[in-house]
Amino acid sequence: MTEFVIIMLVKMFVIFGAVMLTMTYITLAERKILGYMQIRPGPNRVGPWGLLQPIADGIKLFLKEDIIPDNASKAVFVIAPAMALIPAVMTIAVVPFGPEVSILGRNVTLFMADINIGILYIFAVSSIGVYGIVLAGWSSESKYSLLGGLRSSAQMISYELSMGFAIVGVIMMSQSLSMVKLIEAQKGVWFIIPQFLGFAIYITAAIAELNRTPFDLPEGESELVSGYFTEYSSMKYAMFMLAEYINIITVSGIVTTLYLGGWHGPVLPPLAWFVIKLLIVVFFMIWVRATLPRLRYDQLMTLGWKILLPASIVNILLTAVFMTVFG
Amino acid sequence: MISISKNFKKPGLKMELFLFYIFGGIAIIASLGLVAGKNPVHSALFMVVVFFVVAALFVLLGAEFLAAAQILVYAGAIMVLFLFVIMLLRLQKEELRNTSRHAFQKFFGIALSLVFAFQVTMIFRGSFFKGARGNFPPDAVKGFGGNTEAVAAVLFTDYLFPFELTSAILLMAMVGAVVLTKKELK
Numbered sequence: 434m435t436e437f438v439i440i441m442l443v444k445m446f447v448i449f450g451a452v453m454l455t456m457t458y459i460t461l462a463e464r465k466i467l468g469y470m471q472i473r474p475g476p477n478r479v480g481p482w483g484l485l486q487p488i489a490d491g492i493k494l495f496l497k498e499d500i501i502p503d504n505a506s507k508a509v510f511v512i513a514p515a516m517a518l519i520p521a522v523m524t525i526a527v528v529p530f531g532p533e534v535s536i537l538g539r540n541v542t543l544f545m546a547d548i549n550i551g552i553l554y555i556f557a558v559s560s561i562g563v564y565g566i567v568l569a570g571w572s573s574e575s576k577y578s579l580l581g582g583l584r585s586s587a588q589m590i591s592y593e594l595s596m597g598f599a600i601v602g603v604i605m606m607s608q609s610l611s612m613v614k615l616i617e618a619q620k621g622v623w624f625i626i627p628q629f630l631g632f633a634i635y636i637t638a639a640i641a642e643l644n645r646t647p648f649d650l651p652e653g654e655s656e657l658v659s660g661y662f663t664e665y666s667s668m669k670y671a672m673f674m675l676a677e678y679i680n681i682i683t684v685s686g687i688v689t690t691l692y693l694g695g696w697h698g699p700v701l702p703p704l705a706w707f708v709i710k711l712l713i714v715v716f717f718m719i720w721v722r723a724t725l726p727r728l729r730y731d732q733l734m735t736l737g738w739k740i741l742l743p744a745s746i747v748n749i750l751l752t753a754v755f756m757t758v759f760g
Numbered sequence: 761m762i763s764i765s766k767n768f769k770k771p772g773l774k775m776e777l778f779l780f781y782i783f784g785g786i787a788i789i790a791s792l793g794l795v796a797g798k799n800p801v802h803s804a805l806f807m808v809v810v811f812f813v814v815a816a817l818f819v820l821l822g823a824e825f826l827a828a829a830q831i832l833v834y835a836g837a838i839m840v841l842f843l844f845v846i847m848l849l850r851l852q853k854e855e856l857r858n859t860s861r862h863a864f865q866k867f868f869g870i871a872l873s874l875v876f877a878f879q880v881t882m883i884f885r886g887s888f889f890k891g892a893r894g895n896f897p898p899d900a901v902k903g904f905g906g907n908t909e910a911v912a913a914v915l916f917t918d919y920l921f922p923f924e925l926t927s928a929i930l931l932m933a934m935v936g937a938v939v940l941t942k943k944e945l946k
Contacts, residue, residue: 506799506801508802509801509802509805548824549824549906549908550824550825550828550908553825553828553829553832553908554828556828556832556836557827557828557829557831557832557835557836558831560831560832560835560836560837560840561831561835561836563836563840564808564840564843567840567843567844567847568801568805568843570847571801571843571847579847582847583844583847583848586840586843586844587844590837590840590841593836593837610908
């Protein structure tokens with residue numbers, strides 16, 4: 434019993450620490466990659482190759498004055514950033530970074546928990562993330578924040594549907610909701626090949642869920658200042674940023690698990706494969722941000738409801754037909 | 761809840777009871793906050809808390825699927841839409857305090873809820889502490905291979921017709937909403 438508790442605690446610290454560290458360096462990587470794609474160097478003053486930039490950013494955010502607007506609904510205003518960050522951290526618990534390995538003579542799994550409703554858990558928890566945004570928008574008592582919050586919640590609700598339907602195809606093929614069983618089902622062929630339509634839908638919807646370009650209208654600078662977190666400063670603002678970047682890691686982890694075969698791969702150890710695939714997905718998201726212009730609001734809704742949603746239903750139908758005919 | 765812990769003996773029984781009291785307590789406090797709160801947004805948030813602790817109770821009962829569905833559907837979708845509407849209404853603070861028109865509401869509300877509580881107690885008096893065994897005790901659920909499979913097996917066989925009927929009703933409601941929001945019908 435005590436051994437179990439100690440192992441879990443150690444895993445918790447290691448996984449949380451690793452994710453936080455990766456997260457800070459993804460912010461740097463994003464700025465660097467965007468820089469190179471736009472033919473400019475990106476941050477390069479703090480430390481060699483700008484490597485200390487995330488630390489400088491962190492210190493800066495810590496030392497900024499924390500402002501709560503006079504008219505703000507105080508309690509909700511303070512809770513909102515936490516409600517954005519907590520679900521982001523909670524989802525990491527079921528991301529399977531690697532299979533069971535032997536460390537110091539003990540068999541340890543490289544994930545916190547393999548629950549039999551893994552995917553549903555991720556969906557349930559990430560659907561809570563929208564509260565942080567909605568409440569931040571509402572409690573700020575500012576037009577820009579409210580509009581940003583409204584847009585964002587409409588967007589997240591719309592794209593959650595297609596996301597859920599896209600995953601159904603994968604669940605049908607693996608016959609399980611457990612993240613580990615999903616990866617085991619991809620030993621031969623990664624699901625990205627039979628489920629390419631589902632993959633395309635999922636990654637589009639996931640980028641929309643994260644409010645990232647080209648779906649970042651909720652924080653459209655040119656019209657809404659910065660949307661739902663216009664009134665936030667200091668660490669509360671930083672918590673929204675933390676939530677966004679941790680969500681990038683979890684979404685990449687989920688994409689890796691669902692479509693890219695998880696930890697399967699030749700030669701290298703499983704954990705290395707998982708991390709490599711995860712980072713490739715992260716790079717893809719940054720690449721998309723550098724490439725595509727922002728959508729207009731009506732285009733966003735049309736894409737969500739008239740293209741992605743029907744396409745995801747077609748994907749379920751096709752999967753069912755193929756499974757009955759060839760399976 | 762007590763009944764379940766009597767039915768299957770497993771280690772951590774006291775822990776389960778302890779957790780039940782904690783979550784039950786939070787549920788009661790949050791539902792009081794929901795009713796007593798002056799600000800509709802605060803009430804909505806208390807309701808989210810209630811959904812969460814009820815989901816936690818489902819997990820204690822070994823019904824993870826229900827717990828996930830509860831959070832996904834109620835906390836993740838329905839309450840977000842509620843909040844959405846409340847935010848769009850943007851009630852003024854004076855309007856929120858104006859309760860004089862509903863002077864009798866409080867009285868009738870309390871009286872009726874007491875009657876309801878009495879009824880519920882009378883109905884479940886016999887089964888509260890004994891825990892009548894249902895059709896799907898834990899070992900039967902295990903036979904299906906887990907509670908997700910058990911729910912699916914029952915839902916798509918015994919309850920297929922009501923299930924399909926519900927989806928048809930929901931579809932009708934959806935079509936109705938689209939028709940109502942269209943300004944001109946061609």
